[in-house]
Amino acid sequence: MSEAKKTEKNRNFVTALARGLEILRAFEPGHTMLGNQELAERTGLPRPTISRLTYTLTELGYLSYNARLGKYQPAAGVLALGYACLASFGVRQVARPLMQELARDLDVAVALGTRDRLQMIYLENCQGQGALTLRLDVGSRIPLATTAMGRALLAAVPDEERSYLLDRLRRHHKDDWERVREGIEKAVEDYRMQGYVSSRGDWSHDVNSVGVPLVLPDSTVVAFNCGGPSFLLSQQRLDEELGPRLRTMVSDVRNILAHV
Amino acid sequence: MSEAKKTEKNRNFVTALARGLEILRAFEPGHTMLGNQELAERTGLPRPTISRLTYTLTELGYLSYNARLGKYQPAAGVLALGYACLASFGVRQVARPLMQELARDLDVAVALGTRDRLQMIYLENCQGQGALTLRLDVGSRIPLATTAMGRALLAAVPDEERSYLLDRLRRHHKDDWERVREGIEKAVEDYRMQGYVSSRGDWSHDVNSVGVPLVLPDSTVVAFNCGGPSFLLSQQRLDEELGPRLRTMVSDVRNILAHV
DNA sequence: GAATACTGTTCCGCTATGCGAACAAGCAGT
DNA sequence: ACTGCTTGTTCGCATAGCGGAACAGTATTC
Numbered sequence: 001m002s003e004a005k006k007t008e009k010n011r012n013f014v015t016a017l018a019r020g021l022e023i024l025r026a027f028e029p030g031h032t033m034l035g036n037q038e039l040a041e042r043t044g045l046p047r048p049t050i051s052r053l054t055y056t057l058t059e060l061g062y063l064s065y066n067a068r069l070g071k072y073q074p075a076a077g078v079l080a081l082g083y084a085c086l087a088s089f090g091v092r093q094v095a096r097p098l099m100q101e102l103a104r105d106l107d108v109a110v111a112l113g114t115r116d117r118l119q120m121i122y123l124e125n126c127q128g129q130g131a132l133t134l135r136l137d138v139g140s141r142i143p144l145a146t147t148a149m150g151r152a153l154l155a156a157v158p159d160e161e162r163s164y165l166l167d168r169l170r171r172h173h174k175d176d177w178e179r180v181r182e183g184i185e186k187a188v189e190d191y192r193m194q195g196y197v198s199s200r201g202d203w204s205h206d207v208n209s210v211g212v213p214l215v216l217p218d219s220t221v222v223a224f225n226c227g228g229p230s231f232l233l234s235q236q237r238l239d240e241e242l243g244p245r246l247r248t249m250v251s252d253v254r255n256i257l258a259h260v
Numbered sequence: 261m262s263e264a265k266k267t268e269k270n271r272n273f274v275t276a277l278a279r280g281l282e283i284l285r286a287f288e289p290g291h292t293m294l295g296n297q298e299l300a301e302r303t304g305l306p307r308p309t310i311s312r313l314t315y316t317l318t319e320l321g322y323l324s325y326n327a328r329l330g331k332y333q334p335a336a337g338v339l340a341l342g343y344a345c346l347a348s349f350g351v352r353q354v355a356r357p358l359m360q361e362l363a364r365d366l367d368v369a370v371a372l373g374t375r376d377r378l379q380m381i382y383l384e385n386c387q388g389q390g391a392l393t394l395r396l397d398v399g400s401r402i403p404l405a406t407t408a409m410g411r412a413l414l415a416a417v418p419d420e421e422r423s424y425l426l427d428r429l430r431r432h433h434k435d436d437w438e439r440v441r442e443g444i445e446k447a448v449e450d451y452r453m454q455g456y457v458s459s460r461g462d463w464s465h466d467v468n469s470v471g472v473p474l475v476l477p478d479s480t481v482v483a484f485n486c487g488g489p490s491f492l493l494s495q496q497r498l499d500e501e502l503g504p505r506l507r508t509m510v511s512d513v514r515n516i517l518a519h520v
Numbered sequence: 521g522a523a524t525a526c527t528g529t530t531c532c533g534c535t536a537t538g539c540g541a542a543c544a545a546g547c548a549g550t
Numbered sequence: 551a552c553t554g555c556t557t558g559t560t561c562g563c564a565t566a567g568c569g570g571a572a573c574a575g576t577a578t579t580c
Contacts, residue, residue, distance in 0.1 A: 016536095017280035019538095060278055084288050305568095
């Protein structure tokens with residue numbers, strides 16, 4: 001059941017808006033060209049509804065229509081929607097130079113993100129010279145439960161929110177929930193004991209990374225990760241170099257924010 | 261009259277969706293925290309309508325509500341909307357290394373963008389070491405008529421689209437239309453004669469830049485600019501270095517795309 | 521402390537939108 | 551060329567959304 005249906009019975013909830021946004025979310029890298037029928041399949045909405053919503057989004061500049069293929073793709077207008085969001089995360093400006101320095105020093109990728117539903121959304125990404133990792137743009141989505149960044153956030157949110165998220169994650173990860181739950185529990189424990197969490201081949205089998213959360217002054221929780229391909233980043237390097245260095249960097253970010 | 265009202269009478273146009281998106285667009289850097297009343301003023305919509313739409317956007321994770329201030333701000337979910345858009349501009353991956361190299365060589369900012377309504381939206385931005393310019397993120401909006409990037413696009417679009425845009429720009433720039441029109445006409449002429457356009461203090465009084473358009477294989481028009489603070493970038497440097505170098509870089513991008 | 525102003529929410533009658541069914545257009549297979 | 555399938559659009563009735571008026575809560579002014 002999509003998010004749009006969850007609160008549909010609430011008289012204040014505007015279903016048309018929710019559905020239009022679900023259409024925009026249906027596009028993803030690897031699927032940037034979709035027809036009305038494909039959108040109907042991906043969203044579960046009837047084709048007449050899709051037809052009207054895609055027409056509206058195209059008129060407004062959020063989708064463009066490729067007449068030759070009979071398909072839609074996101075247009076530049078959707079980028080403008082997110083820009084103010086980035087501007088409201090002041091932590092980005094503070095963190096960016098420190099992230100870039102760490103990325104260069106260790107020749108890894110260092111990213112900052114926050115949670116959206118059951119995923120982490122990249123707010124910033126800095127990369128070392130080697131550039132061996134897939135470069136994920138701002139706006140990229142990665143899983144909450146199996147990545148270092150996601151696990152770091154789960155370790156830092158209030159207990160009530162974590163319980164709520166664990167419940168939703170259990171329903172989301174039906175088949176391998178035991179393994180996912182153990183990874184999260186270990187992360188909460190790791191964070192308590194050593195101040196950082198890790199994902200060692202849990203998300204992508206050849207990616208290792210560590211994560212550290214940060215609770216902002218307004219109580220928003222963000223998280224950093226630092227990692228790369230597992231053939232370059234041994235377990236030892238994670239524990240003796242990346243973890244401690246990231247923890248120190250996040251501590252520096254926190255200190256700078258406290259004096260703004 | 262907002263875009264949402266333009267096509268409101270069309271039975272296929274979904275007004276609720278259009279209005280919800282107008283709310284998201286109302287947030288901008290410098291105005292990332294807005295209350296329902298402020299949103300009503302900025303969009304021209306009645307307060308009950310705003311109340312329902314902001315409630316819906318908050319439920320879905322596109323806005324978050326700051327109870328202490330009684331205001332809304334964009335949440336991370338809006339970033340996810342735009343990510344597929346970036347992924348569909350393959351030109352970014354092709355152009356980025358060449359842009360980064362040029363930015364480093366000349367110690368300037370080199371950006372790529374495309375049009376959304378009467379603005380250019382940044383798709384990519386690379387910066388030299390000096391970092392003296394305000395770093396504009398992907399998603400940033402700059403004017404169409406007074407920037408090098410915007411003028412480059414106007415110089416390259418089909419005549420019919422340019423006429424349409426000039427008409428809308430005339431209504432948008434009521435008071436200084438003569439000056440704006442002259443800048444656009446000069447840009448079209450410059451592009452024809454020398455392959456690049458310029459903006460010398462026309463957008464921001466202390467920013468000079470040059471621009472070169474690129475028509476992609478699917479006929480989408482994008483544009484590059486290259487520039488920085490005017491005290492570093494003399495007229496001579498624009499014409500003898502930046503313009504020619506940017507034109508060559510864009511030519512290289514075009515050649516690479518032709519062989520993909 | 522009272523009055524006023526401002527902002528946000530609720531109500532309800534009217535208008536807009538949703539969607540199953542039907543239809544239309546284009547494509548694939550024979 | 552014909553038939554069947556797939557995809558997209560149109561129609562009409564039922565339901566959702568809109569917005570003026572009213573109400574509620576909070577802040578400001580006197």
